[in-house]
Amino acid sequence: MEPPVIVEPGSPVRQFAVMLPNRAGALAALVKLLRTSAIEVLGLSVQDSRDATIARLILSDPDTAEHIFIEKGIPHTTCDVIVVALRESGPGLLQCLDHLMGAETNIDFAYSLMPGPEGRSMLAMHVEDYEFAVTVLQTSGFKLMYQEDLSR
Structure with a gap:
C-alpha cells in the first residue's frame, strides 16, 4: 500500500538572501525601504563577512519585495x-x-x-x-x- 499523499494547504514560505554592503546602517536602510511598502520582516538571519553581509529574510509580502529588489538593483536570491x-x-x-x-x-x-x-x-x-x-x-x-x- 502506498503512503498517503500530503496536500500542502498553502504556498511555501519564500526566503530572500540579500547581499548588503558591510557598513553601519545597511540593514536598517533595507528594512526602512521595505516598510515604505508596508512589508514587515518576519524572520532574519545575518551572516557577516569582511566585504559584504548576507541577510536572510522572510517577509510578509515576498512578491512586492522581489519587485522592489529588482527595481532598486539589490542583489538577491530566493529559496x-x-x-x-x-x-x-x-x-x-x-x-x-x-x-x-x-x-x-x-x-x-x-x-x-x-x-x-x-x-x-x-x-x-x-x-x-x-x-x-x-x-x-x-x-x-x-x-x-x-x-x-x-x-x-
Whole structure:
C-alpha cells in the first residue's frame, strides 16, 4: 500500500538572501525601504563577512519585495524554506530535529522567526529535499506554516 499523499494547504514560505554592503546602517536602510511598502520582516538571519553581509529574510509580502529588489538593483536570491510552529521551544525543537534525523534528511541552515500567530515560536529551515521533509513533519504531527499564514 502506498503512503498517503500530503496536500500542502498553502504556498511555501519564500526566503530572500540579500547581499548588503558591510557598513553601519545597511540593514536598517533595507528594512526602512521595505516598510515604505508596508512589508514587515518576519524572520532574519545575518551572516557577516569582511566585504559584504548576507541577510536572510522572510517577509510578509515576498512578491512586492522581489519587485522592489529588482527595481532598486539589490542583489538577491530566493529559496523555499519550511517553517514549523513549535508548541514548546525546547522539547518541540528536539522532536522536530529527531524526526528529520530519523528520516535521514539534512538541514542546510535554520533560524527562528519573530513570534507568529498565537504567539508560537517558529523555526525556518532550508532542507535538502523540501517535499520529503514536509511529508515527514506533517505525518509526525508538526504544524507547518505557509506564506499565507505569515502574510498579515
